[in-house]
Amino acid sequence: MTLRELPSILHVDMDAFFVSVELTVRPELRGKPVIVGGAGNRGVVAAASYAARSYGVHSAMPSTRARRLCPNAIFLQGNHALYSEVSKRVMAIFGRYTPEIEPLSLDEAFLDVGGSLRRLGTPEFIANQIRDEVFAKEGLYCSVGGATTKFLSKLASEAAKPVATRSGPKPGLGVKIIEPGTELAFLHPQPVKALWGVGKVTLDKLQRIGVETVGDLARLPVETVIAGVGKASGRHLHELANARDPRHVVPNVASKSVSHEETFASDLFDRSALDREFVRMADSVGSRLRKSSTAGRTVAIKVRFGDFTTITRSITVSTPIDSGSEIVRLAKSLLDQVDIGPGIRLLGVGVQSLTEDTTRQLSLALDEQPAERRSEVDAAVDSIRARFGAGSIGPAVLADSTGFRVKQKGDQPWGPDESGPNE
Numbered sequence: 001m002t003l004r005e006l007p008s009i010l011h012v013d014m015d016a017f018f019v020s021v022e023l024t025v026r027p028e029l030r031g032k033p034v035i036v037g038g039a040g041n042r043g044v045v046a047a048a049s050y051a052a053r054s055y056g057v058h059s060a061m062p063s064t065r066a067r068r069l070c071p072n073a074i075f076l077q078g079n080h081a082l083y084s085e086v087s088k089r090v091m092a093i094f095g096r097y098t099p100e101i102e103p104l105s106l107d108e109a110f111l112d113v114g115g116s117l118r119r120l121g122t123p124e125f126i127a128n129q130i131r132d133e134v135f136a137k138e139g140l141y142c143s144v145g146g147a148t149t150k151f152l153s154k155l156a157s158e159a160a161k162p163v164a165t166r167s168g169p170k171p172g173l174g175v176k177i178i179e180p181g182t183e184l185a186f187l188h189p190q191p192v193k194a195l196w197g198v199g200k201v202t203l204d205k206l207q208r209i210g211v212e213t214v215g216d217l218a219r220l221p222v223e224t225v226i227a228g229v230g231k232a233s234g235r236h237l238h239e240l241a242n243a244r245d246p247r248h249v250v251p252n253v254a255s256k257s258v259s260h261e262e263t264f265a266s267d268l269f270d271r272s273a274l275d276r277e278f279v280r281m282a283d284s285v286g287s288r289l290r291k292s293s294t295a296g297r298t299v300a301i302k303v304r305f306g307d308f309t310t311i312t313r314s315i316t317v318s319t320p321i322d323s324g325s326e327i328v329r330l331a332k333s334l335l336d337q338v339d340i341g342p343g344i345r346l347l348g349v350g351v352q353s354l355t356e357d358t359t360r361q362l363s364l365a366l367d368e369q370p371a372e373r374r375s376e377v378d379a380a381v382d383s384i385r386a387r388f389g390a391g392s393i394g395p396a397v398l399a400d401s402t403g404f405r406v407k408q409k410g411d412q413p414w415g416p417d418e419s420g421p422n423e
Contacts, residue, residue, distance in 0.1 A: 007123050007146040007177050008114035009249060011153040012094065012130060015141045015162060017107035018047035021086050022076055024139045032074055038063055038414040039075040042263050042345070046078060046414045053164035078414065083107075086138060093133050097126055102249045108157075110150055112249035127175040146177040149245035151196055152187065153178075158194075159186075183243040188215030195240050197233060205229045217241040258288050258296070259350025267306045267343030274340065274347060278331045279324070279395050281349045286324030289351060290382055295320030296351035299330040303338055304346035313337060320355050323374045324395070327351060 014020065018036040023029055033052035037045040043063035055070035066073060087106040094101050097120065100112035113126050120126050127144040134142050145156025160176035162169045178186050192211050193203050209228040211217045217225065218241035226234035239245070260281040268274055289295055299321075300314035313334040321327060331349045384393045 005148070005180055006114070006117060007148050007153070007179060008112060008117060009147060009150055009153045010111040010113055010123065010127055010130075011145045011150070011157040012109055012111060012127075013143050013145075013154075013157045013161070014090065014107040014134075015143055016047055016049055016053075017087075017140070018078060018083055019049045019076075020140050021083055022079075023049075025082075029074060033057070033070050033072060034074045034076060035063075035066055035070075036076050036078045036414075037066075038263070039077065040265060042265065043075075044414050050162055050164045050169035054166050054168070086140075090134055090138060090140070090142075093137065094130065096133070097130060100249050100251050102251055102253060110153065110249045124175060124177045127177070131174055141174075143172060144175045146175070147183065148178075148180055149183075149243065150247050150249065151240055151245045152183060152243060154196075155187070155190065155194060184215075184218075187241070187243055188213060188218060190214045192217050192241075195237055197237060197240075202229055202233060202237075214241050255292070255294070255354060257300075257350050257352040257354065258285050258292075258294075259300075259302075259348060260284050261302055261346060261348025261350075263304075263346045264344070267345050268347070269340065269343050271335075271340060274335065274344060275328075275332060277347055278328050278335070278349060281347070282328035282331055283324040283395055285349060285351055286322055286327055286378065287382065287385070289322040289354075290378060294354045294356055295322040296354045297321070298352040299327055299334070300350050300352055301331050301334045302346070302348035302350075303335070303340075303344055306343045306345050308345070310346075311338065314352070316353065321351070323378055325374060 019034050022034065022036060031051060032049070033055065034049040035045055035052050035057060036047045037043050041064055045057060045059050045061045045063060045066050047059055048057040048066070052066075052070050052073055055073075057066045057070050057073070063075070083106055091101065091103060091109065094109060094111055098111050098113045098116050100115065102110040104110065111130075113120070113123060116126065117123070120129070123146045127146055131142055131144060134140055141162075143157045143160040143162075145153045145158070145160055147153040147156055156176040156178050160173040162172040164170075190213065192198055192206055192214050195214060195217075198206065205228050206217065209220070209224065211220070211228075217237060220238075222235060222238045225238045228234065229237065262277065262281070268277075297318070297320050298314050298316045300312055302310065302312050304310040315330055315334060317330070321330075327349065381393055
């Protein structure tokens with residue numbers, strides 16, 4: 001077997017990452033049912049310890065349901081800045097084994113270690129070395145899957161994870177390598193929902209044509225699958241079911257968008273309150289864009305009503321923007337198209353179609369602040385915040401008796417506590 005044929009694509013997934021990071025600074029909570037997420041009636045679970053998972057709690061579950069399942073759960077609001085810092089250190093550990101790293105989120109990444117095999121050893125040896133080093137340096141566990149394709153390595157890491165049981169967590173394999181020639185034997189018994197792209201709607205369509213496992217799907221003619229779920233999705237899923245995935249690990253993937261959204265403790269009906277939230281969010285998004293030296297041409301808003309109906313609106317401009325004032329102007333124009341009468345549960349704003357070209361076109365409009373003046377103001381604000389902190393300066397509309405309540409990346413990502421920002 002040549003090096004090229006070895007299962008050199010690894011998927012590393014941190015175990016209960018947010019909770020595990022919290023336990024490194026709060027070790028007295030080890031073994032207890034800990035949940036990171038929004039504790040209020042509109043919160044959601046971001047991560048759950050294995051003790052909490054034994055009650056049926058899982059990520060993305062409404063916090064109210066998590067409390068019913070696990071009345072003695074300990075809720076932590078979470079610290080996104082801390083998780084980001086730990087994630088950077090973990091990714092740096094991965095970088096000791098290969099430069100070919102494709103992060104998927106703060107707590108998982110694909111690694112192509114094909115170029116490191118002669119120097120470091122087999123994929124399994126490298127995977128175990130990574131686990132050992134992450135634990136030694138950060139006190140965190142991770143699960144590693146290895147295969148010749150990306151999606152199989154992700155399934156393998158899932159198979160390597162611990163399992164929550166009512167008697168306590170059952171240790172997992174830690175490392176699971178799918179050797180060449182055994183892919184179908186591993187893959188075909190899996191439930192078809194294990195495939196990427198099989199959500200509830202697609203699962204219902206597949207079950208209507210008799211598909212329950214990946215093997216059931218693989219044995220069908222591709223034409224039958226296409227007739228059942230559509231051409232693009234059908235062909236893609238049939239390829240995956242036969243262990244064919246041509247995608248490579250792509251390092252240094254640029255962000256496609258920068259956004260911020262928030263769920264309110266109670267529905268907002270007042271336009272002026274919504275406008276203030278837009279200012280707060282746009283100020284944060286613009287600051288993050290400038291920090292990364294990027295700008296975008298498309299501004300999008302997300303609106304979720306009290307009945308959970310969700311809509312999006314977007315507008316594209318000719319010149320890339322990174323200024324909060326310009327983002328909020330466009331966001332407000334989009335909200336003008338929306339009937340806010342039913343009350344808004346969640347509001348979000350983001351900038352898409354990102355580019356590193358931050359060249360600004362001179363404006364001749366008399367009723368707008370010139371782009372060059374906005375740029376000077378933004379640069380001054382960024383400089384003051386860098387020296388004195390995020391709350392040292394901001395839009396006047398956000399000021400109150402305590403100062404400026406500015407948004408930062410990761411603020412309330414999982415919903416409000418019992419009191420929200422609008423109360």
